Amino acid sequence: MLSWQKSNLVTIAVPIGDTTIYTEARLAFRTDDSGNVGLAIHPLRKEPQLDFPYMGYKFSPEEKEQLLTTGNLGKTIEVTPKNGNAFSAYISIDPQTNEIVALRADRVNIPKEIKGVSLSDAQYKDLVEGKAVKVEGMTAKSGKSFNATLQVNAEKKGIEFIFDNNRGFKEHQQQTQQQGAPHKLCGLELSEKQREALDSGRTLYLKNMVDKEGKSFNAYVRMDKEQNRPRFYKWNPDKKQDAGKEKVVAVAEEHKTQVAVNNHGKTNEATKNVKEPLKTGQTQPTAAQKQKQDEKNNSVADVRSKKQETRFCESLYVAAAGLITICIRNISSLCTKVFICHNPKSQYNII
Structure with a gap:
């Protein structure tokens, strides 16, 4: 693209109203009549x-x-x-x-x-x-x-x-123009049942597909019969179609732990303390995540220790303040009595 050539086919998201359609296209940098550089999109055609x-x-x-x-x-x-x-x-x-x-x-x-x-x-x-x-x-x-x-x-x-x-x-x-649903879609192997569902016009929700940039994404997929290729949607394009029918879902084997933890809220013993979403194929915390967790645990321990020290110091301060107050009252009372005794002009008036 930097040499003003087109990229290879990449998956792009096209927002249309409340719906997002995923399709494939080639991208290229182009200049307009004013010399401004923009991105030209060349979509795939049947x-x-x-x-x-x-x-x-x-x-x-x-x-x-x-x-x-x-x-x-x-x-x-x-x-x-x-x-x-x-x-x-x-x-x-x-x-x-x-x-x-x-x-x-x-x-x-x-x-x-x-x-x-x-x-x-x-x-x-x-x-x-x-x-x-x-x-x-x-x-x-x-x-x-x-x-x-x-x-x-x-x-x-x-x-x-x-x-x-x-x-x-x-x-x-x-x-290149294969008839019917493909065997593999964006890195995800489709079973015969899933291919038959697509060929029959069903809408499938496929998880953890991988785009051309290597990023994982989920989408509703339905075959475009006229153009003989799959269409990708962010939302279900035909909710009535799925009423009363079992939704066919495919998850890549290496993504199962990731989907279970990230999407279904389940716990994996090895990664239960990892707060970040799991990445593709991840079943164990990464070295960086483990180090971060250890630092966090040490930090929590330090905070607890400091809180205990603070509470102890506060208790000592309160106790000392109480003793000082009692001493001041006693000294004040004693001085008053002494002043009265040594002041003949004073008759029960406490100054």
Whole structure:
């Protein structure tokens, strides 16, 4: 992303009213017309939207087939964005999201020599026009010679090296678009019962799935039949659906202690003194948590000892204050009597 490229697919949360939908998307940094940097979100689509005009350009049946087969249009076309400024562009399909991508032709630098091979005029012309060009005898960084087909790829923002053992775009799409519920969802293995529940339209509440950043999350999951992929929800998208039915819950084996302690309030003997939520797979206190607990226990003992010392000192203070008060009263009484006895002018008036 720091080189202005897209990230791989990541799970994102999209708040819609009181509901949060979890979906997958690629992220990238982009600048607007004012030069401000922002985050662009490229969501996953079921299939490329080739039946609709793209920036004013309508694809022919042959062009659709070309894009679906190779992922590249194989030529430049003129497109017109919302600002009305038309430009010539290379067109490709992002294999991860099925998004149609355009790359301005005037921003692509095509060298006449690639990997030690000088392109012929015909090869250079075809490459500039967006066609696939077979080039032989190129030299890799390791010094080995190799052959490949070169073509401008808009999604990669430059020249793509296509090898004979590469899977075609169409084959890639067919293999990545699995029919029905997956066997593994965000790191969580689904049982046959859970997959059948998803395929039948049931909503499952799955716990301790792991997103692309390695963070654990829980969500309601339901299959999107139209797009043939699971949808993630923060809240139950169809409460009536679950009425009277057993909710199928899956918890990863390594998360069971974590879920029991964090979510169900149960006690684990080894971690009963750990006040922090348990982390993924945790069944014992960490070294830092144990040290923190020992320090806390020592601190509590010190506080109790200090409280006892304080109470003892307070008792001594009260006792001493009482004795001093009694002494002062006795001395005062004695002095008064002495004063009366030695003052002949005084007649029962106590000064």
